[in-house]
Structures are given as C-alpha cells and as structure tokens.
Amino acid sequence: MEFISYLRQRWLSADSLVCVGLDPYPEKFPAGFSDQDGIFQFNKAIIDATHDLVCAYKPQFAHFAAVAAEDQLKKTIHYIKSQYPEIPVILDSKRGDIGSTASMYAKEAFVHYQADAVTVNPYMGVDTVAPFTEFTDKGTILLCRTSNPGAAQLQNLDVGGHPLYEEVARLAAQEWNHNNNVMLVVGATAPEEMARIRRICGDMPMLVPGIGAQGGDIAAVLGAGKAADGTGLIINSSRAVLYASSGDDFAEAARAETLSLKNEINLYR
Template sequence: MTLDQLENQIRSKGTFLCVGLDTDLEKIPGHLLQQPDPIFAFNKAIIDATAPYCVAYKPNTAFFEAYGVKGWEALERTVVYLNQNYPDHLIIADAKRGDIGNTSTRYAKAFFEEIPCDALTIAPYMGRDSVEPFLEFEGKYAVLLALTSNPGAFDFQTLPIAGQQQLYLEVLEKTQQYKNADRLMYVVGATKAEFLTDIRKVVPEAFLLIPGVGAQGGSLEEVCRYGMNKRVGLLINSSRGIIYASQGADFAQRAGQEAATLQAQMNKMLN
C-alpha cells in the first residue's frame, strides 16, 4: 500500500482509525472459548464489525505469542483474512522488533513476506543498521517508537542529549537521514499531544501512529489540533475501548458502535 492510497482511504471513508487487536483469552466472551480457534473467531467478528469505520488494524503480537504455536497460527489466519477480505486496510504488526542487520532482515521477512503485514513497529535504540533492513521492502513501512504513551517514556525519551534537544527529537532527526526514510512512520502517544508541535517541525510529512486515545486518556481533539498535516498524517489507534466494549454475545456489535462513534468524530475533523 502506498501512502497516497492510505490517504485516499482516509478521505473517502472519513476516518483515520486503527483498531488494535490485543486479543486476550481472559477477556473475550466465554462462548468463544468453545471454538477451535477462539482468538481468530474473536478477531474475525471484531474485524467484520469495525471494517467500515477504520483504515487500519494493529495486531499486537504479544497477545498471540503468549499462546505459543496456536497463537502464531491465529495471527497468521487473522492477517490472511484481512488481506483476502479487506485488502484496502493497512495491517500493522505491533511487534517492536529491532536488532543487528541480518537479524532485522529476518524479522522483516517474517512480517512482510511470511505473515504479510504492511508495517511493523520498530525500536530504534540500536541505530541505523538495525532499522534500514526494514526499509528495503517496497510498499512496506517501519513504524519507529519516538515518544510513547506509557509513564516510563519520561525515563529516557525526553532526556536532553548533551544538554541540548531531547532524545526523541534526536531519533526523529537522525532517522530522517536513513536510506528509504520515506518508508518511516513514527509512534507518538496521544497522552503526549503537547509534544506534537515540536515533532511536526522535524517530521512534517510523516504518518504518526497514535496510541493512547480512549482507555489511556489521550484527547483526539488535541492530537488532531497539533498533529494533523496536509495529508492527514495520523493513524489513531484504539484497542481496549473498542474490542472490549462488551464481553457479552453483543461484543462485535458494541465494538462496531464504538468504532462508528470514533469515525464520526474523525469525519468532522476532516471537513
């Protein structure tokens, strides 16, 4: 998927919503546990109910890896289902990978070819040779952690470098010099919306993946005010607020309703 295609989807559907698939067997409706693959059964129902209101899905691989081989099989089935039935939706594997070059290449092959996602979250701490292998795949994107939504983000990400600018801004500036940097997106937590003005000075054109709206307390209005660019440039992720809106038989319907509510709010901001 090209960024032009992503922008066209956003404008035609009036939404820049990304639905996070953090599928926890301890939280899904009990009747699904009788299914041969309860993780996939849950994901499929959520996807079918929310697809009209979003442009992306973000399966968090930790929630699949926790169940071993069965979890990986459920992840693969989920990605295949999306590619076959909703090919216009961006698929972001939230795996937070990043290692020395050859290892990064293998991670990239795993998520871009074997389990064919469109994008993958990356930790940039090991530097250029740990990131650039992910940028060698045309039509695929690395989503770098820049300024995350968790409280611990302030432990390192906002520390000044040699008494000058903060570390997260250094990450943004440095990575813009990498080969195929136009294939980079960045994670910026919605709870850090006040930082978006400075972030946009460094990466005015990049797409930002914004978690933290909803359950974590981030403000959609503030994120849009400070983070939206001329091509929208935002993917707002909501996970728990949508997929666990109900734990009853109506879980998919309620998820669809929550997604529709966010879509309506986003549509107003696009017009």
C-alpha cells in the first residue's frame, strides 16, 4: 500500500496524530536493562504500552549508531512490523547525498531496516530526493522548517520574496511529488511558518517534532497545521513519553503521557 494511504488509515483507526519517537538514552533507562539488548527491550516495553495510541513510531538513527546498536534498531523495527503491522515506522536519519549514494541510503532505510518512511535533507536538491521517492510504496519526509533554535539561520533566508523553507515546500509539492509519497518536516516551534507551508502543500502530511522538551504548543500547531479533515499531522513526542518516569513504572507512565497527548491533540482537531 502507498505510504500516505497507510498513514491515513492509521490516523483514522487509532484516532490519533501522536507519533512516539524512539530516542533511546541508555543512561536514562530504569535499572535492569542489560547491555546486550537493553535498548531493544526498553523500546519493546514502550511499544507494547503505547501501540494502540499512536499513528506511527519514529526511531532516531543516531541514538542507535552512537552506541553501535544498529542491530537493535533493526530488531525494534522488525518487532513493530511483525507485532503491529498496522503502524507505520519512520526512520529518522536525515540522509542526503549525490544520486548514486542516496540510492544506497534508500536501500539502507527501506530494504535493510524495512522502515516505511525516512527523513531526508533536501540541501543537495532533486537528485538527493529522487532515489528515495522511487520507492513508490515508501514515504520520503523532507526537512523543510525544522524545530531547532538555529533552524531559521538558513531556512528563513529570503530567496526572492519568500523564505528558503517555502521554496522547499513548493518544490516538494509541485516538482518532486510525482509518486505522491513526499512529506515535510515542520517543527512545532514555528507555527507561523507551519501555516504558510500548509497553504503551499495542500493536505501533504507533515511530521512535527518539537512539542514537549523543545517548547512547541499543541493548540498553535493544530491551528496552523491540521489538514481540512482534521488529520495531516504526525506529531512526535520522544523524551516526554520515554522518560515520563525513571522507575519501574516507566511503561505505564509512557502510556499515560501518550494518552494525555493524544487527547489534548484531539481537542483541537
């Protein structure tokens, strides 16, 4: 199934726009997780506790790579796809390179890790994007206006009457989306920018990091970014969910946090 239909189905069946970001910090885990496959076991506990409440999971590549736990990333994605095949998995690795190399990264994300979608950095232009979008059933999520404090430094530069991030949104919507599988990363910390992007990209789904620890406001995000049917957003929360409690009740605490986020979001849909 095409990624966007798959995501849409999940938005509706789970009645949720919440994505849980899997950003494992082993030093924040409760006691009792082994060095051997503790990251996978922690993720598994979070997934089992939250699976009915989410529209997607988003493992963050760097957190696995920094500790050479790529095998546990693969195992985590495999666990989701085998236990909860209705839930899309977005690999957040922000890849981007010349065409022949971008093809290798597409293979990494979609073939090796079996992710359903991947985040991609558009700075290198169309030939860094096309090798990903050629996987027609997979999703390609381009960095557009990110959530970090320094995002505006390049992304908000004026490029002939509009900011660079709007040019990325325009290219994504009008030139790069032949296969109807392009989406955008738009940070919750930039609701004004999000509203402008929504006008450019129609009902294209947006992956929204930056609520919680980074300070984004849920009412503002929904007001700026929801599509006409009350979906259109994949709203990510990582640390606030994963580390809601540092005790043995971490999984229940993660569930409570996810449920509360889902409900708060649904108030504004």
